Amino acid sequence: MVKRQTIRTGITSLALGAVMAIGIGTQAFGQYAPSGNAVTSPANGLAFDDYVTATRKQLRDVISARFEAVADPFGSFDIDQVVDMRSPYSLGADEAACLTTGRGLAHGEKVGFLAVHGLTDSPYWLSDVRDQLRRDFPCATFNGVLLPGHGTAPGDLIDVSYQDWLDTVNYGMTAFDKDIEHIIAIGYSTGATLIGRDIAARSNDPRISAMIMLSPGLAAKSDMAWLTPYVRYVKKWVGQGSENDPGKYGSMAMNAAAEFHLLTAPYRDASIPASNVPVFVAISSDDQTVNPLATVDYFCNKVQSPIRQMIWYQGEINTVDEHPQCDDIDIVKSANDDMRTINHAHTAITMSPENPVYGLDGAVLDCGHYDDPDELASCQSGTDTVYGERNLLKSATPGTLRRGTFNPDFNAMMDKMAIFVAASLGVNKQPAAQ
Numbered sequence: 460m461v462k463r464q465t466i467r468t469g470i471t472s473l474a475l476g477a478v479m480a481i482g483i484g485t486q487a488f489g490q491y492a493p494s495g496n497a498v499t500s501p502a503n504g505l506a507f508d509d510y511v512t513a514t515r516k517q518l519r520d521v522i523s524a525r526f527e528a529v530a531d532p533f534g535s536f537d538i539d540q541v542v543d544m545r546s547p548y549s550l551g552a553d554e555a556a557c558l559t560t561g562r563g564l565a566h567g568e569k570v571g572f573l574a575v576h577g578l579t580d581s582p583y584w585l586s587d588v589r590d591q592l593r594r595d596f597p598c599a600t601f602n603g604v605l606l607p608g609h610g611t612a613p614g615d616l617i618d619v620s621y622q623d624w625l626d627t628v629n630y631g632m633t634a635f636d637k638d639i640e641h642i643i644a645i646g647y648s649t650g651a652t653l654i655g656r657d658i659a660a661r662s663n664d665p666r667i668s669a670m671i672m673l674s675p676g677l678a679a680k681s682d683m684a685w686l687t688p689y690v691r692y693v694k695k696w697v698g699q700g701s702e703n704d705p706g707k708y709g710s711m712a713m714n715a716a717a718e719f720h721l722l723t724a725p726y727r728d729a730s731i732p733a734s735n736v737p738v739f740v741a742i743s744s745d746d747q748t749v750n751p752l753a754t755v756d757y758f759c760n761k762v763q764s765p766i767r768q769m770i771w772y773q774g775e776i777n778t779v780d781e782h783p784q785c786d787d788i789d790i791v792k793s794a795n796d797d798m799r800t801i802n803h804a805h806t807a808i809t810m811s812p813e814n815p816v817y818g819l820d821g822a823v824l825d826c827g828h829y830d831d832p833d834e835l836a837s838c839q840s841g842t843d844t845v846y847g848e849r850n851l852l853k854s855a856t857p858g859t860l861r862r863g864t865f866n867p868d869f870n871a872m873m874d875k876m877a878i879f880v881a882a883s884l885g886v887n888k889q890p891a892a893q
């Protein structure tokens with residue numbers, strides 16, 4: 460079993476003490492050092508299949524060399540499985556299912572989905588969403604990119620820029636075959652920020668049919684995030700954790716946090732243009748990584764399409780009824796007694812409870828918010844644990860809170876998403892039987 464100890468402060472959620480304790484940052488060494496073979500943005504014109512093949516080989520080479528002397532560095536997951544999880548991919552139509560359902564736009568024919576993951580993680584974090592959409596739209600093409608600096612070593616995020624990430628998204632949007640007439644972009648966290656900016660820059664592209672934004676990172680949760688572009692020159696790390704999670708880094712480079720902050724500027728100052736592209740959003744009110752109310756503002760003020768929907772998972776804080784809002788916001792209660800979830804963490808939205816890695820009975824447990832060894836051990840092996848976001852840490856019994864890495868409402872969310880996608884394509888789809 461992989462027992463993950465993650466960055467306690469979360470993505471760009473920097474504690475004031477951590478930011479102000481400016482000095483020479485922890486020297487990179489061992490598993491934190493740059494790999495010397497970082498993933499970069501693909502060259503324009505490169506065939507997507509060639510990009511996938513080359514990147515898979517690159518990841519295998521780097522990860523194998525990096526952990527050459529370590530026995531079972533990812534617990535029960537071998538290198539092949541880790542490469543599969545972290546690699547970009549291209550999945551064509553499921554021909555058998557497509558023949559069964561019948562071809563046509565309603566089943567995804569001539570539709571391309573592009574998935575863009577978040578900061579420090581990998582394409583695997585949108586794999587459950589992809590697989591469910593592929594069942595609903597079996598004739599579609601599904602591509603996923605790997606953002607520069609990811610997949611290899613957390614030190615590879617020390618020199619990356621947000622423009623590298625934008626270039627990769629631009630490549631993914633333009634790399635679909637010419638027979639694809641509809642492109643639907645799916646972004647998780649930073650990936651949602653990126654697809655929003657890319658689509659805003661290509662407002663006249665007739666192939667853009669919809670955006671799906673999950674836990675969108677439109678502004679950091681921390682009020683101190685503005686310091687990161689300056690702090691990165693004297694402090695290399697937001698936090699360093701163990702690197703045994705098969706699907707993401709356990710450490711966060713300060714440079715990555717700084718580039719995220721710079722990337723979000725058009726959302727924070729409201730300069731990002733309004734859009735007529737249909738948008739689907741799901742976010743937790745208790746998100747401790749990004750500011751969920753910034754997403755409400757974007758959805759209500761910038762999304763002008765009549766085809767739009769937001770799922771607002773209401774937890775302990777940020778009651779949306781007390782914030783300026785608009786129509787098309789579906790308020791869903793976060794707590795689920797059957798799955799022992801109290802609220803939705805930032806990391807919970809995209810994963811099914813049945814996911815073998817991050818689900819209810821998954822191999823990876825997020826207990827990195829505990830410093831006390833006894834509390835950490837209790838979180839990792841206790842029988843009375845619950846799942847939620849880190850804002851519950853002080854109110855929960857010590858050692859019982861696991862950060863949520865799955866969505867108890869996943870199936871209902873995906874039903875709503877499928878109906879939204881169909882509407883964006885101009886076709887009808889009935890909700891699945893409950």
